[in-house]
Amino acid sequence: MATSTAPTSKRTMVERKEHATVTIRFCGDSGDGMQLAGTQFTNSSSIFGNDVATLPDFPAEIRAPAGSLPGVSGFQINFSSHEIHTPGDRVDTMVAMNPAALKTNYKDVVPGGIILVNEDAFSKTNLQKAGLDVSPLEDATLRDYHVYKLPMGKLTTEAASGFGLSNKGVNRCKNFFALGVICWLYERPLAPIESWINSKMGRTPAVADANTATLRAGWNYCDTIELFPHAYRVAKAKIAPGTYRKITGNEATAIGLATAARRAGKELFIGSYPITPATTILETLAAMPQMGVKTFQAEDEIAAMCSTVGAAFAGACAVTSTSGPGLALKGEAMGLAVMTELPMVIVNVQRGGPSTGLPTKTEQSDYLQAMWGRNGECPMPVLAACTPSDCFEMAVEAMRIAVQYMTPVILLTDGYLANGSEPWKIPKSSSLPRFDVVHPTNSNGEAFLPYKRNERGARPWAIPGTKGLEHRIGGLEKQAETGNVNYDPDNHQRMICERADKVAKVADSIPDLKIDGNPDAELLVVGWGSTYGAITTAVERANKRGQKVAHVHLRYLNPMPKNTEDVMKRFKKVIVPEMNMGQLIIKLRSDFLIDAKGINKVQGKPFLVSDIEAAIESALGEG
Amino acid sequence: MKVEMPVEPLKPADFASDQEVRWCPGCGDYAILAQVKKTLPGLGIPKEKIVFISGIGCSSRFPYYMNTYGFHSIHGRAMAVASGLKIARPDLNVWVVTGDGDGLSIGGNHLLHAIRRNIDMTVLLFNNRIYGLTKGQYSPTSEVGKRTKTSPRGSVDFPLHPLSVAIGAEASFVARALDVDLKHLGYVLERAAKHKGTSFVEIYQNCNIFNDGAYSYATDKGTKHDTRLILEHGKPLIFGKDREKGIRLNCTDPEIVTLGDGISEDDLLFHDEKAAEPSLAYLLTRMHHPNFPEAFGVFRAVERPCYEYVLDEMSDSTPPPQGAEDAEIDALLNSGDTWVVD
Ligand code: SF4
Numbered sequence: 001m002a003t004s005t006a007p008t009s010k011r012t013m014v015e016r017k018e019h020a021t022v023t024i025r026f027c028g029d030s031g032d033g034m035q036l037a038g039t040q041f042t043n044s045s046s047i048f049g050n051d052v053a054t055l056p057d058f059p060a061e062i063r064a065p066a067g068s069l070p071g072v073s074g075f076q077i078n079f080s081s082h083e084i085h086t087p088g089d090r091v092d093t094m095v096a097m098n099p100a101a102l103k104t105n106y107k108d109v110v111p112g113g114i115i116l117v118n119e120d121a122f123s124k125t126n127l128q129k130a131g132l133d134v135s136p137l138e139d140a141t142l143r144d145y146h147v148y149k150l151p152m153g154k155l156t157t158e159a160a161s162g163f164g165l166s167n168k169g170v171n172r173c174k175n176f177f178a179l180g181v182i183c184w185l186y187e188r189p190l191a192p193i194e195s196w197i198n199s200k201m202g203r204t205p206a207v208a209d210a211n212t213a214t215l216r217a218g219w220n221y222c223d224t225i226e227l228f229p230h231a232y233r234v235a236k237a238k239i240a241p242g243t244y245r246k247i248t249g250n251e252a253t254a255i256g257l258a259t260a261a262r263r264a265g266k267e268l269f270i271g272s273y274p275i276t277p278a279t280t281i282l283e284t285l286a287a288m289p290q291m292g293v294k295t296f297q298a299e300d301e302i303a304a305m306c307s308t309v310g311a312a313f314a315g316a317c318a319v320t321s322t323s324g325p326g327l328a329l330k331g332e333a334m335g336l337a338v339m340t341e342l343p344m345v346i347v348n349v350q351r352g353g354p355s356t357g358l359p360t361k362t363e364q365s366d367y368l369q370a371m372w373g374r375n376g377e378c379p380m381p382v383l384a385a386c387t388p389s390d391c392f393e394m395a396v397e398a399m400r401i402a403v404q405y406m407t408p409v410i411l412l413t414d415g416y417l418a419n420g421s422e423p424w425k426i427p428k429s430s431s432l433p434r435f436d437v438v439h440p441t442n443s444n445g446e447a448f449l450p451y452k453r454n455e456r457g458a459r460p461w462a463i464p465g466t467k468g469l470e471h472r473i474g475g476l477e478k479q480a481e482t483g484n485v486n487y488d489p490d491n492h493q494r495m496i497c498e499r500a501d502k503v504a505k506v507a508d509s510i511p512d513l514k515i516d517g518n519p520d521a522e523l524l525v526v527g528w529g530s531t532y533g534a535i536t537t538a539v540e541r542a543n544k545r546g547q548k549v550a551h552v553h554l555r556y557l558n559p560m561p562k563n564t565e566d567v568m569k570r571f572k573k574v575i576v577p578e579m580n581m582g583q584l585i586i587k588l589r590s591d592f593l594i595d596a597k598g599i600n601k602v603q604g605k606p607f608l609v610s611d612i613e614a615a616i617e618s619a620l621g622e623g
Numbered sequence: 624m625k626v627e628m629p630v631e632p633l634k635p636a637d638f639a640s641d642q643e644v645r646w647c648p649g650c651g652d653y654a655i656l657a658q659v660k661k662t663l664p665g666l667g668i669p670k671e672k673i674v675f676i677s678g679i680g681c682s683s684r685f686p687y688y689m690n691t692y693g694f695h696s697i698h699g700r701a702m703a704v705a706s707g708l709k710i711a712r713p714d715l716n717v718w719v720v721t722g723d724g725d726g727l728s729i730g731g732n733h734l735l736h737a738i739r740r741n742i743d744m745t746v747l748l749f750n751n752r753i754y755g756l757t758k759g760q761y762s763p764t765s766e767v768g769k770r771t772k773t774s775p776r777g778s779v780d781f782p783l784h785p786l787s788v789a790i791g792a793e794a795s796f797v798a799r800a801l802d803v804d805l806k807h808l809g810y811v812l813e814r815a816a817k818h819k820g821t822s823f824v825e826i827y828q829n830c831n832i833f834n835d836g837a838y839s840y841a842t843d844k845g846t847k848h849d850t851r852l853i854l855e856h857g858k859p860l861i862f863g864k865d866r867e868k869g870i871r872l873n874c875t876d877p878e879i880v881t882l883g884d885g886i887s888e889d890d891l892l893f894h895d896e897k898a899a900e901p902s903l904a905y906l907l908t909r910m911h912h913p914n915f916p917e918a919f920g921v922f923r924a925v926e927r928p929c930y931e932y933v934l935d936e937m938s939d940s941t942p943p944p945q946g947a948e949d950a951e952i953d954a955l956l957n958s959g960d961t962w963v964v965d
Binding site for chain 1: 640669670671672674676679686689690691692693694696697700702703704705706707710711714715732735736935937938941948949952953955957959960963964
């Protein structure tokens with residue numbers, strides 16, 4: 001393991017100011033390696049011992065014209081000496097690698113904050129590409145900030161030359177120069193980054209050496225030339241003992257699914273079609289054949305869903321992953337899964353819609369689609385993860401519910417959770433639930449009844465290959481118990497009710513809704529999914545200020561925990577922040593007849609803590 | 624394929640389910656159902672290892688009538704459902720029953736991709752050149768000018784030819800049979816079932832309600848000898864009542880020639896179902912009535928790796944014994960960069 005101390009500064013005089021929490025943003029052109037710089041800074045900070053939360057912000061186009069505004073890519077990280085839940089509202093220190101990045105990002109920096117720019121990129125052409133007539137480095141645009149202009153291009157060239165790389169290869173190293181500077185400024189250890197460089201680039205030593213040299217050059221540059229009047233320190237956070245790793249939501253989902261299948265004693269089948277921002281789930285699982293994972297990259301979303309249904313019939317733990325437009329395509333086959341009552345998990349990593357919408361941006365606008373976006377009466381359990389690492393737990397839960405209740409289950413995450421990361425205390429396998437999957441092996445001489453239900457309402461999962469249990473299933477309405485095709489009116493009503501009852505019974509197996517904040521408050525904030533961090537932080541701050549606010553976060557959206565109505569009715573006022581135009585609130589108002597008020601943001605960006613604080617303020621202010 | 628032999632040989636009747644067969648009286652589907660039931664016992668596969676999967680349409684009712692595992696899925700998606708099933712369970716013997724609408728219109732995409740992956744299953748496409756279940760609209764194999772309820776002035780849609788499509792999709796096994804020629808149908812079904820890879824079989828099937836007589840040229844006693852050419856591997860392409868006519872290659876085009884008069888069998892095209900390149904098999908799929916006799920039998924049968932077996936080799940698919948999975952899961956959870964906080 002890498003050591004977790006920063007290199008010792010030669011500058012004896014350097015003064016380090018303590019900060020509890022700092023937010024940094026790396027931004028530049030999508031070719032500037034900002035995601036990599038951000039990820040490495042995150043790793044270093046995690047290993048150093050801070051709590052961290054990140055927010056990558058990708059451009060929608062893979063290669064928008066270099067230097068253009070749509071080509072700007074950003075990575076924000078919040079790191080702290082105490083527990084944090086969000087990537088931070090405002091930026092304390094920003095690195096901008098070109099004029100376009102500076103223009104689109106500087107307003108998020110707190111007044112008095114630091115802006116580091118690569119001044120070599122502020123050529124006339126680049127300014128033009130960003131639609132700037134005058135360089136913001138030369139007018140009053142940045143007067144509220146501490147601006148440091150570094151010739152990063154030139155300094156990188158000096159540091160990375162001599163390793164035999166082409167000019168282009170040398171120039172590519174400059175993200176590591178920026179990273180070195182920021183590491184010096186915040187006393188981050190370089191060792192984890194260097195060991196990462198060696199493990200990823202070790203096969204081409206010239207590249208590895210050039211990047212390492214550039215990283216150190218950035219660090220040494222600060223140490224030598226007294227660029228900054230002082231540096232900063234963010235102490236280690238008090239973190240529960242244990243083994244940790246950094247995890248993104250999509251990694252957690254993938255690992256959770258593979259784990260769940262093994263806890264069910266089965267192999268995992270994933271039939272998926274690449275779609276942003278869900279693709280990395282498929283990619284992560286594709287790298288796990290040693291765990292018995294079979295990945296099938298289908299020809300389209302429909303085939304992905306149908307192959308999942310087929311694999312479930314065959315007896316595998318079956319999964320498909322997608323995002324909103326893909327879920328729309330899967331709708332009909334999800335209905336088939338409901339009709340045939342087969343267990344499977346459908347992961348929907350939500351993104352901005354409608355249609356192709358904002359593929360790389362986050363939103364929570366598929367709640368209604370997940371609940372009711374299929375023909376006929378077609379209920380299925382719907383779960384929603386609330387943090388990147390919670391994706392692991394909810395993926396395991398989704399699979400548990402699927403196999404125990406013989407039903408497809410939707411797991412909702414979103415782009416913010418999918419790409420965002422946090423340290424994750426790794427659980428022990430033995431602490432995870434084991435599922436009781438029982439396939440019937442014979443019908444004891446009687447006619448086999450594929451739709452005879454158990455106490456959970458689940459039908460038997462008889463799988464092909466079992467002698468004597470040969471049966472036929474399909475999308476036509478089933479006769480109760482026998483599963484034969486049946487058009488009888490009373491039978492249809494009975495079966496619709498049985499399917500709905502079964503889903504409702506899932507509530508018997510899920511935990512009660514827990515109230516955070518002040519349980520005696522007048523105001524309750526109800527959230528679901530990725531708004532957890534912003535709501536938690538805002539409610540904590542409000543209560544610290546002496547306001548009285550409670551918070552509940554729904555991870556089980558269908559069915560909801562049994563005490564949900566009780567909880568909702570205990571509070572005089574209920575507000576529901578959602579990254580949509582008000583979807584869950586429709587259900588809350590209609591089921592519980594409460595006068596909940598929606599707080600809605602649809603900008604492709606998560607809520608800021610301040611957004612929620614303002615909403616709390618105004619809700620408390622209204623008589 | 625890993626299959627156990629049944630203790631007692633099965634009979635065709637063992638494959639009949641308790642469900643009443645509900646096709647229209649006289650429908651060509653009956654003959655195909657009977658012939659499939661006759662073929663299965665000969666394969667020596669226990670019936671619990673057999674799965675029939677279909678989409679939507681008249682032909683797709685098929686699984687309900689078989690006492691095997693069965694899945695009547697949704698319109699066009701049988702190939703995708705079957706792919707998932709077979710990938711998850713390479714030990715099963717999988718059959719897909721589809722039609723010209725189900726397989727080539729709404730489900731065309733899945734058909735292409737399952738075939739190119741060469742997933743080991745037998746696909747029976749009942750081609751009646753009409754939509755039967757929805758009561759008579761033109762299908763992707765209906766001829767231009769066909770008058771139906773949705774084409775009252777004649778269809779303007781240009782048809783496609785299932786076997787040409789299958790070869791274009793890199794099929795490893797391609798065959799054609801006729802519903803009423805039971806013996807030959809039986810032969811083709813057996814060949815298809817025994818082939819390792821996607822076996823694609825087009826079966827000319829008469830819909831006597833909405834498109835009666837679509838294949839009368841090939842079934843009528845008076846014309847069938849001139850309109851059908853039975854393919855035999857390694858043999859010249861000969862047809863006609865007295866086997867007096869043959870197919871010769873003229874440059875890159877087939878032409879009908881009469882034997883004798885200086886033309887011998889050696890001048891004819893010889894059928895090679897194992898040819899590495901599918902060009903000649905494709906040429907055979909382009910011979911259409913009335914300009915040519917239509918070929919029946921096995922057009923192409925070549926060996927190629929099957930997706931699900933290769934994938935199965937790659938993945939460690941046997942779950943560890945109960946309780947022993949903990950170590951495996953812990954290794955997964957702890958993969959990547961980790962650090963310890965004490
Ligand atoms: S409509 Fe045609 S294809 Fe369908 S069952 Fe009747 S005869 Fe057969």
